[in-house]
Amino acid sequence: xxxxxxxxxxxxxxxxxxxxxxxxxxxxxxxxxxxxxxxxxxxxxxxxxxxxxxxxxxxxxxxxxxxxxxxxxxxxxxxxxxxxxxxxxxxxxxxxxxxxxxxxxxxxxxxxxxxxxxxxxxxxxxxxxxxxxxxxxxxxxxxxxxxxxxxxxxxxxxxxxxxxxxxxxxxxxxxxxxxxxxxxxxxxxxxxxxxxxxxxxxxxxxxxxxxxxxxxxxxxxxxxxxxxxxxxxxxxxxxxxxxxxxxxxxxxxx
Amino acid sequence: xxxxxxxxxxxxxxxxxxxxxxxxxxxxxxxxxxxxxxxxxxxxxxxxxxxxxxxxxxxxxxxxxxxxxxxxxxxxxxxxxxxxxxxxxxxxxxxxxxxxxxxxxxxxxxxxxxxxxxxxxxxxxxxxxxxxxxxxxxxxxxxxxxxxxxxxxxxxxxxxxxxxxxxxxxxxxxxxxxxxxxxxxxxxxxxxxxxxxxxxxxxxxxxxxxxxxxxxxxxxxxxxxxxxxxxxxxxxxxxxxxxxxxxxx
Numbered sequence: 001x002x003x004x005x006x007x008x009x010x011x012x013x014x015x016x017x018x019x020x021x022x023x024x025x026x027x028x029x030x031x032x033x034x035x036x037x038x039x040x041x042x043x044x045x046x047x048x049x050x051x052x053x054x055x056x057x058x059x060x061x062x063x064x065x066x067x068x069x070x071x072x073x074x075x076x077x078x079x080x081x082x083x084x085x086x087x088x089x090x091x092x093x094x095x096x097x098x099x100x101x102x103x104x105x106x107x108x109x110x111x112x113x114x115x116x117x118x119x120x121x122x123x124x125x126x127x128x129x130x131x132x133x134x135x136x137x138x139x140x141x142x143x144x145x146x147x148x149x150x151x152x153x154x155x156x157x158x159x160x161x162x163x164x165x166x167x168x169x170x171x172x173x174x175x176x177x178x179x180x181x182x183x184x185x186x187x188x189x190x191x192x193x194x195x196x197x198x199x200x201x202x203x204x205x206x207x208x209x210x211x212x213x214x215x216x217x218x219x220x221x222x223x224x225x226x227x228x229x230x231x232x233x234x235x236x237x238x239x240x241x242x243x244x245x246x247x248x249x250x251x252x253x254x
Numbered sequence: 255x256x257x258x259x260x261x262x263x264x265x266x267x268x269x270x271x272x273x274x275x276x277x278x279x280x281x282x283x284x285x286x287x288x289x290x291x292x293x294x295x296x297x298x299x300x301x302x303x304x305x306x307x308x309x310x311x312x313x314x315x316x317x318x319x320x321x322x323x324x325x326x327x328x329x330x331x332x333x334x335x336x337x338x339x340x341x342x343x344x345x346x347x348x349x350x351x352x353x354x355x356x357x358x359x360x361x362x363x364x365x366x367x368x369x370x371x372x373x374x375x376x377x378x379x380x381x382x383x384x385x386x387x388x389x390x391x392x393x394x395x396x397x398x399x400x401x402x403x404x405x406x407x408x409x410x411x412x413x414x415x416x417x418x419x420x421x422x423x424x425x426x427x428x429x430x431x432x433x434x435x436x437x438x439x440x441x442x443x444x445x446x447x448x449x450x451x452x453x454x455x456x457x458x459x460x461x462x463x464x465x466x467x468x469x470x471x472x473x474x475x476x477x478x479x480x481x482x483x484x485x486x487x488x489x490x491x492x493x494x495x496x497x498x499x500x501x502x503x
Contacts (some may be wrong), residue, residue: 059406081385090403094421094496106417109408155407 042206318377326385373445392426
């Protein structure tokens with residue numbers, strides 16, 4: 001990455017305070033980091049550290065009250081170029097799997113024939129080929145989450161935001177999904193920001209980690225993670241991996 | 255199907271049996287409860303013009319019901335889109351809902367005269383409340399995260415309504431419509447009782463004037479069948495949309 005290049009994502013002293021009546025709650029403060037295009041950023045921290053708030057700010061769902069936020073440079077269209085996957089799969093119960101994946105494309109008014117082909121490809125990518133015509137209730141929680149993942153990619157966004165996408169899954173499914181996520185990231189070349197409260201998960205997933213703390217809610221650390229690619233579950237046993245997790249635990253005061 | 259619905263069919267037949275028994279072995283006088291044969295025989299009496307009166311009642315009930323569904327949904331949507339409208343009108347609606355709508359019928363006759371219009375309006379006013387209340391709740395109870403999901407793509411208010419709120423409120427709409435269908439037929443008959451020259455309610459009063467109990471029974475049965483028709487059309491519509499795609503799971 002040339003030094004002169006504008007970062008894909010630029011945050012400088014971004015802060016957000018919620019006000020209800022006379023009470024003020026600082027959701028996040030002092031968030032400063034840059035992200036290169038194609039990175040996989042893990043936002044890690046305990047409950048109440050504002051990581052979901054930060055993600056919603058990136059998604060354009062809420063506005064920060066101070067600081068600078070730039071996404072994607074010239075030609076970046078937030079509606080078109082951002083995809084999101086939340087903690088819950090949030091599938092529409094009355095739509096079949098394929099039609100669920102198509103939702104963002106419909107909202108954006110993209111040509112549906114091409115979008116349908118793409119949705120099929122994405123379902124194959126997340127391992128759900130042959131499930132296009134099922135209803136969500138026919139899928140397991142992990143499968144629903146994969147549909148949600150495919151949906152976040154259907155309009156070919158440049159930036160994908162994920163809010164604890166596997167938080168509700170059991171530990172084993174979660175590890176499998178983390179491997180999937182890394183594979184999808186590597187295959188798609190997208191910039192992905194993923195929120196997690198798992199320290200190990202953050203280091204395993206991220207090429208870059210941002211540590212947020214609660215009380216006061218602020219950014220405590222941000223660093224690049226250099227581990228051999230493609231990452232395998234075994235890399236968690238290496239000393240380098242341990243160093244990264246130790247660094248995060250230390251920042252969280254543990 | 256037979257196995258599942260068997261008990262229900264049996265219960266209906268048992269009621270019919272009780273009717274036959276009461277009017278024969280039971281010894282209930284005919285001018286109080288006529289027998290089934292006698293009752294159905296009145297269908298042949300030309301001066302009652304059953305078909306015409308059934309059509310009038312069914313038409314009024316269906317029109318009032320349809321109006322209630324349309325206006326009720328429109329108001330519920332307005333409540334969802336314009337919070338101040340909801341805050342002002344929702345409590346008012348709850349208050350107005352406590353007015354016994356049946357008691358409005360004489361006023362409607364004064365305002366709108368005899369005939370179709372007042373009866374359709376009485377049907378409408380009775381059937382309308384459950385629609386507004388259930389649809390407004392259905393539209394309001396959409397998961398906020400589901401709305402966030404489409405707001406990321408800058409969905410228009412219409413898209414949010416069309417793709418998220420309306421489909422997820424449909425089960426609520428249908429439960430409102432089931433209640434409204436039952437109320438609608440009652441509203442129509444009340445209207446016909448109070449001021450009308452046609453319809454099964456009117457016919458029932460005419461039969462009462464000549465103490466023709468069998469005709470009154472026949473009118474009652476036909477009123478019920480019109481109600482059943484309205485209710486079944488809601489059930490079928492529901493089966494074709496909401497149940498078919500497993501929205502209720």
